[in-house]
Amino acid sequence: MFARLTALVGSGNSLPLEVTGEPSLIWGSWTHTSGKWKADGSAVSVFRVASSNPSDPKLAAARNGTKRLRTLRHPNVLIFKETLELEEKGEQVIYLITEPIVPLAEFLESTTLTGTDRQEYLTMGFHALVAAVSFLNIDCSLIHGNICSGAIAVTPTLDWKLCGMDLLTEHAQVGPASPLAAAAWLVASQYKPGEVGRGEWEAVRAAPPWAVDAWGLGCLMQELYSGHALERLEDLRRTDVIPPSLVQWYQKLLSSTPARRLSPARLVESGVLRTSLVQLMAFLENLALKDSQEKDAFFKRLPSLLPSVPTPVAQRKLLPLLAGALEYGGAPHAALGTLLTIGETLPPEEQAARVVPIIAKLFAASDRNIRRGLLENIGAYGASLPEALVEEQIFSHVATGFTDGNPYLRELTLKSMVILGPKLSQKTLNQVLLKHLAKLQVDEEPSIRANTTVLLGTLATHLSEATCRKVLLNAFTRALRDGFPPARAAGLRAIIATAKFHSPEDAATRILPAIGALCIDPVRASALDCLEHFSAVLKAHQQDLTARAEASTATGGGPTASSSGAGSATAGGGLMTSLGWAASSLGLARAGAASPVPTAAGGSGQPLGADEGWDEDDADGLAEHGGWRKSFRREFSNGGIGIVEMLFRSNILALVGGGPLPRYPPNKVMLWDDHQGRCIGELSFRSRVRRVALRRDLLAVALEHKVLVYAFSDLRLTASVETAANAAGLLALSTGPDAALLACPGLHSGQVRLEAYATRRTRFVQAHSGALGALCLTPSGKHLATASERGTLLRVWSTADGTRLQELRRGTDAARIHSLAFSGGRGALAATPPEWLAVTSDRGTAHVFSLRRGQGVGPAGDRADGGGGAQQQQQPEGRANPTSKLAFVSSYLPLAAGYFSSERSFAQFHLPDGAPTVVGFGQEPGTLLLLSSSGLFYNLAFDPLVGGACEQVSCVQFMEEAPRQGGGY
Numbered sequence: 001m002f003a004r005l006t007a008l009v010g011s012g013n014s015l016p017l018e019v020t021g022e023p024s025l026i027w028g029s030w031t032h033t034s035g036k037w038k039a040d041g042s043a044v045s046v047f048r049v050a051s052s053n054p055s056d057p058k059l060a061a062a063r064n065g066t067k068r069l070r071t072l073r074h075p076n077v078l079i080f081k082e083t084l085e086l087e088e089k090g091e092q093v094i095y096l097i098t099e100p101i102v103p104l105a106e107f108l109e110s111t112t113l114t115g116t117d118r119q120e121y122l123t124m125g126f127h128a129l130v131a132a133v134s135f136l137n138i139d140c141s142l143i144h145g146n147i148c149s150g151a152i153a154v155t156p157t158l159d160w161k162l163c164g165m166d167l168l169t170e171h172a173q174v175g176p177a178s179p180l181a182a183a184a185w186l187v188a189s190q191y192k193p194g195e196v197g198r199g200e201w202e203a204v205r206a207a208p209p210w211a212v213d214a215w216g217l218g219c220l221m222q223e224l225y226s227g228h229a230l231e232r233l234e235d236l237r238r239t240d241v242i243p244p245s246l247v248q249w250y251q252k253l254l255s256s257t258p259a260r261r262l263s264p265a266r267l268v269e270s271g272v273l274r275t276s277l278v279q280l281m282a283f284l285e286n287l288a289l290k291d292s293q294e295k296d297a298f299f300k301r302l303p304s305l306l307p308s309v310p311t312p313v314a315q316r317k318l319l320p321l322l323a324g325a326l327e328y329g330g331a332p333h334a335a336l337g338t339l340l341t342i343g344e345t346l347p348p349e350e351q352a353a354r355v356v357p358i359i360a361k362l363f364a365a366s367d368r369n370i371r372r373g374l375l376e377n378i379g380a381y382g383a384s385l386p387e388a389l390v391e392e393q394i395f396s397h398v399a400t401g402f403t404d405g406n407p408y409l410r411e412l413t414l415k416s417m418v419i420l421g422p423k424l425s426q427k428t429l430n431q432v433l434l435k436h437l438a439k440l441q442v443d444e445e446p447s448i449r450a451n452t453t454v455l456l457g458t459l460a461t462h463l464s465e466a467t468c469r470k471v472l473l474n475a476f477t478r479a480l481r482d483g484f485p486p487a488r489a490a491g492l493r494a495i496i497a498t499a500k501f502h503s504p505e506d507a508a509t510r511i512l513p514a515i516g517a518l519c520i521d522p523v524r525a526s527a528l529d530c531l532e533h534f535s536a537v538l539k540a541h542q543q544d545l546t547a548r549a550e551a552s553t554a555t556g557g558g559p560t561a562s563s564s565g566a567g568s569a570t571a572g573g574g575l576m577t578s579l580g581w582a583a584s585s586l587g588l589a590r591a592g593a594a595s596p597v598p599t600a601a602g603g604s605g606q607p608l609g610a611d612e613g614w615d616e617d618d619a620d621g622l623a624e625h626g627g628w629r630k631s632f633r634r635e636f637s638n639g640g641i642g643i644v645e646m647l648f649r650s651n652i653l654a655l656v657g658g659g660p661l662p663r664y665p666p667n668k669v670m671l672w673d674d675h676q677g678r679c680i681g682e683l684s685f686r687s688r689v690r691r692v693a694l695r696r697d698l699l700a701v702a703l704e705h706k707v708l709v710y711a712f713s714d715l716r717l718t719a720s721v722e723t724a725a726n727a728a729g730l731l732a733l734s735t736g737p738d739a740a741l742l743a744c745p746g747l748h749s750g751q752v753r754l755e756a757y758a759t760r761r762t763r764f765v766q767a768h769s770g771a772l773g774a775l776c777l778t779p780s781g782k783h784l785a786t787a788s789e790r791g792t793l794l795r796v797w798s799t800a801d802g803t804r805l806q807e808l809r810r811g812t813d814a815a816r817i818h819s820l821a822f823s824g825g826r827g828a829l830a831a832t833p834p835e836w837l838a839v840t841s842d843r844g845t846a847h848v849f850s851l852r853r854g855q856g857v858g859p860a861g862d863r864a865d866g867g868g869g870a871q872q873q874q875q876p877e878g879r880a881n882p883t884s885k886l887a888f889v890s891s892y893l894p895l896a897a898g899y900f901s902s903e904r905s906f907a908q909f910h911l912p913d914g915a916p917t918v919v920g921f922g923q924e925p926g927t928l929l930l931l932s933s934s935g936l937f938y939n940l941a942f943d944p945l946v947g948g949a950c951e952q953v954s955c956v957q958f959m960e961e962a963p964r965q966g967g968g969y
Contacts, residue, residue, distance in 0.1 A: 017097070019046060026103050027150035027164045028186040029058040034100060044081055047096040054092045061183035062094045065166035076132035078153055078163040101153035101161060105229070117310035119243065120277045122224050125160040127273040132162040133217060134264035137210035141171045145180045147216025148191050148230070149223045157317045171209040175201050190233045191219050195258055207258035214261035218253035221246065245272055277313070280305060284321040287330045299334045306338055314342050323358040326370065333369035336362070340377045351384045360389055363397040368409065371401065375412035382419035390423040402436040407445045414440060414451055421455070422462045429459070430467055441475060446484035453479040453487060457494030460501065465687070466705050468501040470722065477514045485522045492518070492526040496533050503686050504541040505717055507534040639663030645692045651675045654692045654699065669701055681715050690729025698740050698757070702731040707744045721755065722747060730772055734781030741781030741799060745772055752786060754799050765802045767795055774817035778834055785822065791815035791841050793902070796851065808837070808849045808881065809902035815841035823921040836921065838928060844914030846930055846950070847905035848942060850881050879945060881906050907942035909950035
């Protein structure tokens with residue numbers, strides 16, 4: 001024990017104790033100060049006595065006191081921690097470390113207790129001290145010899161503890177050499193009974209063991225109820241300050257005859273000190289000994305008793321007792337209400353420090369009644385719960401109530417989310433809470449279904465905008481079909497409350513049709529309010545479009561309200577059939593530098609967005625000329641273009657603003673007629689446009705969580721498709737003369753959704769186990785190519801039946817796919833099946849794969865329906881994609897078969913600078929074209945029979961390289 005405290009010698013950072021208060025004299029020669037252990041930060045009290053004379057009697061008395069305190073264990077005796085004796089700066093010093101306390105006199109001087117509350121508290125404390133003295137005198141046959149206010153300490157829970165054991169002596173060993181006699185000089189004469197003051201030790205030994213300390217208890221009563229320390233022996237004659245009920249007991253304690261002095265045990269047993277407060281605390285302190293009936297009766301009465309408990313006592317003593325009883329199962333759940341009532345009286349910072357940790361532990365309790373009580377009273381404490389605590393410790397326990405078999409608990413859990421929901425992270429809200437709410441919306445209890453809709457409307461402001469658009473309207477329109485009228489009314493009110501998340505398109509195509517029938521329903525009042533609200537929204541939207549059109553007409557360069565037509569499309573060869581990404585994905589935002597962007601399949605001009613307009617560069621004849629010819633440039637003096645999509649080789653383009661100073665907002669698609677030199681139509685969205693695709697009859701726009709399809713002739717919305725998160729804007733639209741086919745991500749990871757608009761059929765292809773990295777369609781729409789997010793695997797599919805036709809391996813290292821492109825399919829040959837598939841990635845390579853394999857791909861293998869068919873043509877000798885040299889292992893290791901049997905690339909090219917690149921095929925066989933974000937155009941050739949490394953025919957610098965800002969593309 002001493003060894004652990006030897007570091008207290010001297011001073012410095014090596015001390016295991018840190019003194020946090022100023023020392024003050026507590027009793028005798030002892031000084032007291034507060035401190036804490038450096039190891040764990042726990043609070044302690046530090047007592048110190050010192051003398052330059054090693055034989056000083058006060059050191060002997062201090063040694064006796066620390067030795068005795070070490071061996072005593074009683075609820076009302078100060079708890080001993082550590083002690084040591086050492087030499088410090090020429091003095092002999094004794095340290096005593098105990099539980100944290102403040103001296104009684106200091107506490108009574110600072111407390112706010114007054115009047116009856118003070119008297120109640122003093123009586124409770126005096127009762128505890130009498131019990132401690134009775135323990136010493138009768139159970140241990142010891143004499144304390146120093147009972148006074150200076151020998152009493154108060155703990156943080158307001159308990160009184162007996163200390164100052166320097167004179168403690170065994171009754172049978174009292175004599176001139178005993179500590180009681182040797183250290184009697186430490187006790188002031190007014191506190192000494194006559195026999196002690198006269199040194200009659202035989203009389204002390206002949207008297208009962210409690211005789212000396214009974215006198216001290218009388219002195220203590222005088223000090224407590226008079227409010228000041230005992231200064232003269234004559235002050236003990238004052239009985240006017242003693243409560244009338246205690247006067248006779250006070251006089252018996254101070255009897256001049258030692259044998260007639262009142263025993264502390266008799267004083268306790270008399271019941272005169274057992275006030276209602278003392279009884280209440282005694283019951284809680286001995287709760288483990290009570291049976292269930294006693295507990296139930298007590299806790300039913302406790303709320304009515306609480307007003308009589310002094311507020312500091314309730315906060316600092318009753319609150320911890322209730323918390324311990326609830327946590328360890330000693331108290332019924334009815335005690336929770338009292339605990340929370342006390343917690344409400346605390347300042348917010350104390351409530352967070354003292355009540356919130358208790359609540360967190362109680363939520364983890366297995367007793368469902370405890371959880372029920374917590375949820376019923378959550379309004380009393382919920383606001384003080386820290387977000388981190390709710391997220392990490394509380395919500396997981398509360399969430400079990402969503403699936404509880406008791407409907408009342410399910411509803412309480414649901415209602416608690418009004419307070420707890422805003423404290424949850426977006427991940428927990430989206431991945432956990434919303435899933436529970438989706439189930440509760442179809443709960444068997446009508447009130448739960450209705451309240452779930454109310455909660456969703458309340459939580460809307462705490463959800464991300466993307467989540468709101470994806471979830472809310474689906475949930476609210478489901479509520480409109482509920483058979484319970486309050487649930488339908490809740491759905492209508494929630495739609496109005498969350499109106500800012502619903503676009504005019506949603507209002508026109510989903511909300512108004514859904515509420516029409518409700519206008520003659522029992523909830524018709526709410527339905528008509530909703531109808532009126534969104535009718536006004538649509539009217540305002542129409543007025544806004546009209547005002548913009550008029551403003552545009554006045555300036556001669558703005559958009560009009562609707563499209564004037566798509567113009568005529570001409571067939572012809574194109575530079576790149578499937579350039580499937582936007583300029584922003586390559587980071588080509590630079591003043592005066594062009595940005596390669598998607599172009600419609602079948603066009604021979606490649607439009608490039610720039611910070612001050614756009615270029616159209618002609619690729620016709622590039623294989624022959626080996627150069628790049630700029631055919632047209634359109635400059636805008638007041639902004640840049642981020643996405644350009646051309647309708648074949650017509651004068652119609654779709655523009656989206658981009659660059660540092662965008663010409664148009666990035667959430668708008670502007671249709672530009674370059675013959676007229678102005679916008680002829682516009683589409684506005686609530687979020688950024690990620691991709692645009694065009695064909696003669698359709699215009700498709702990819703947003704982050706939705707793809708919208710419009711009729712090109714009048715910009716009428718014809719379809720809205722929900723997708724998984726699609727920040728990359730994955731979207732493909734067949735451009736051949738056959739019926740339109742659209743490909744986009746589905747709602748599940750790795751899923752592709754195929755929409756055939758002529759047949760109104762939807763097909764889902766689970767292309768990859770992970771998220772999609774890229775996709776493209778042949779112009780005919782009969783074949784689909786997909787890449788995984790890891791970029792290692794490419795797969796080719798039949799869109800007619802979803803059959804996987806071929807699996808190709810780009811490499812083993814993960815990569816971001818920049819571009820996918822099928823060969824062939826230009827102009828009149830749009831229905832011709834592809835022979836090759838090319839891919840570029842951020843690994844700085846381009847790969848070409850042969851598709852002429854007997855699996856339904858290739859000239860003889862392609863059927864009208866895109867399926868495999870009986871007619872299949874094997875590749876000519878030497879035309880096959882290579883496979884791994886370890887392909888034979890597949891038959892021995894079935895689990896590894898997919899890796900070893902996958903086909904590798906037929907031809908490859910490594911870009912010197914590794915910049916992001918778009919790939920396409922030239923008109924001549926074996927021609928590969930690359931357009932790099934570094935401003936380079938590559939014309940490559942590969943051998944269609946042998947494959948291998950591509951030969952660089954030419955490389956043209958058509959623009960200066962754009963600087964990479966923000967650390968990368």
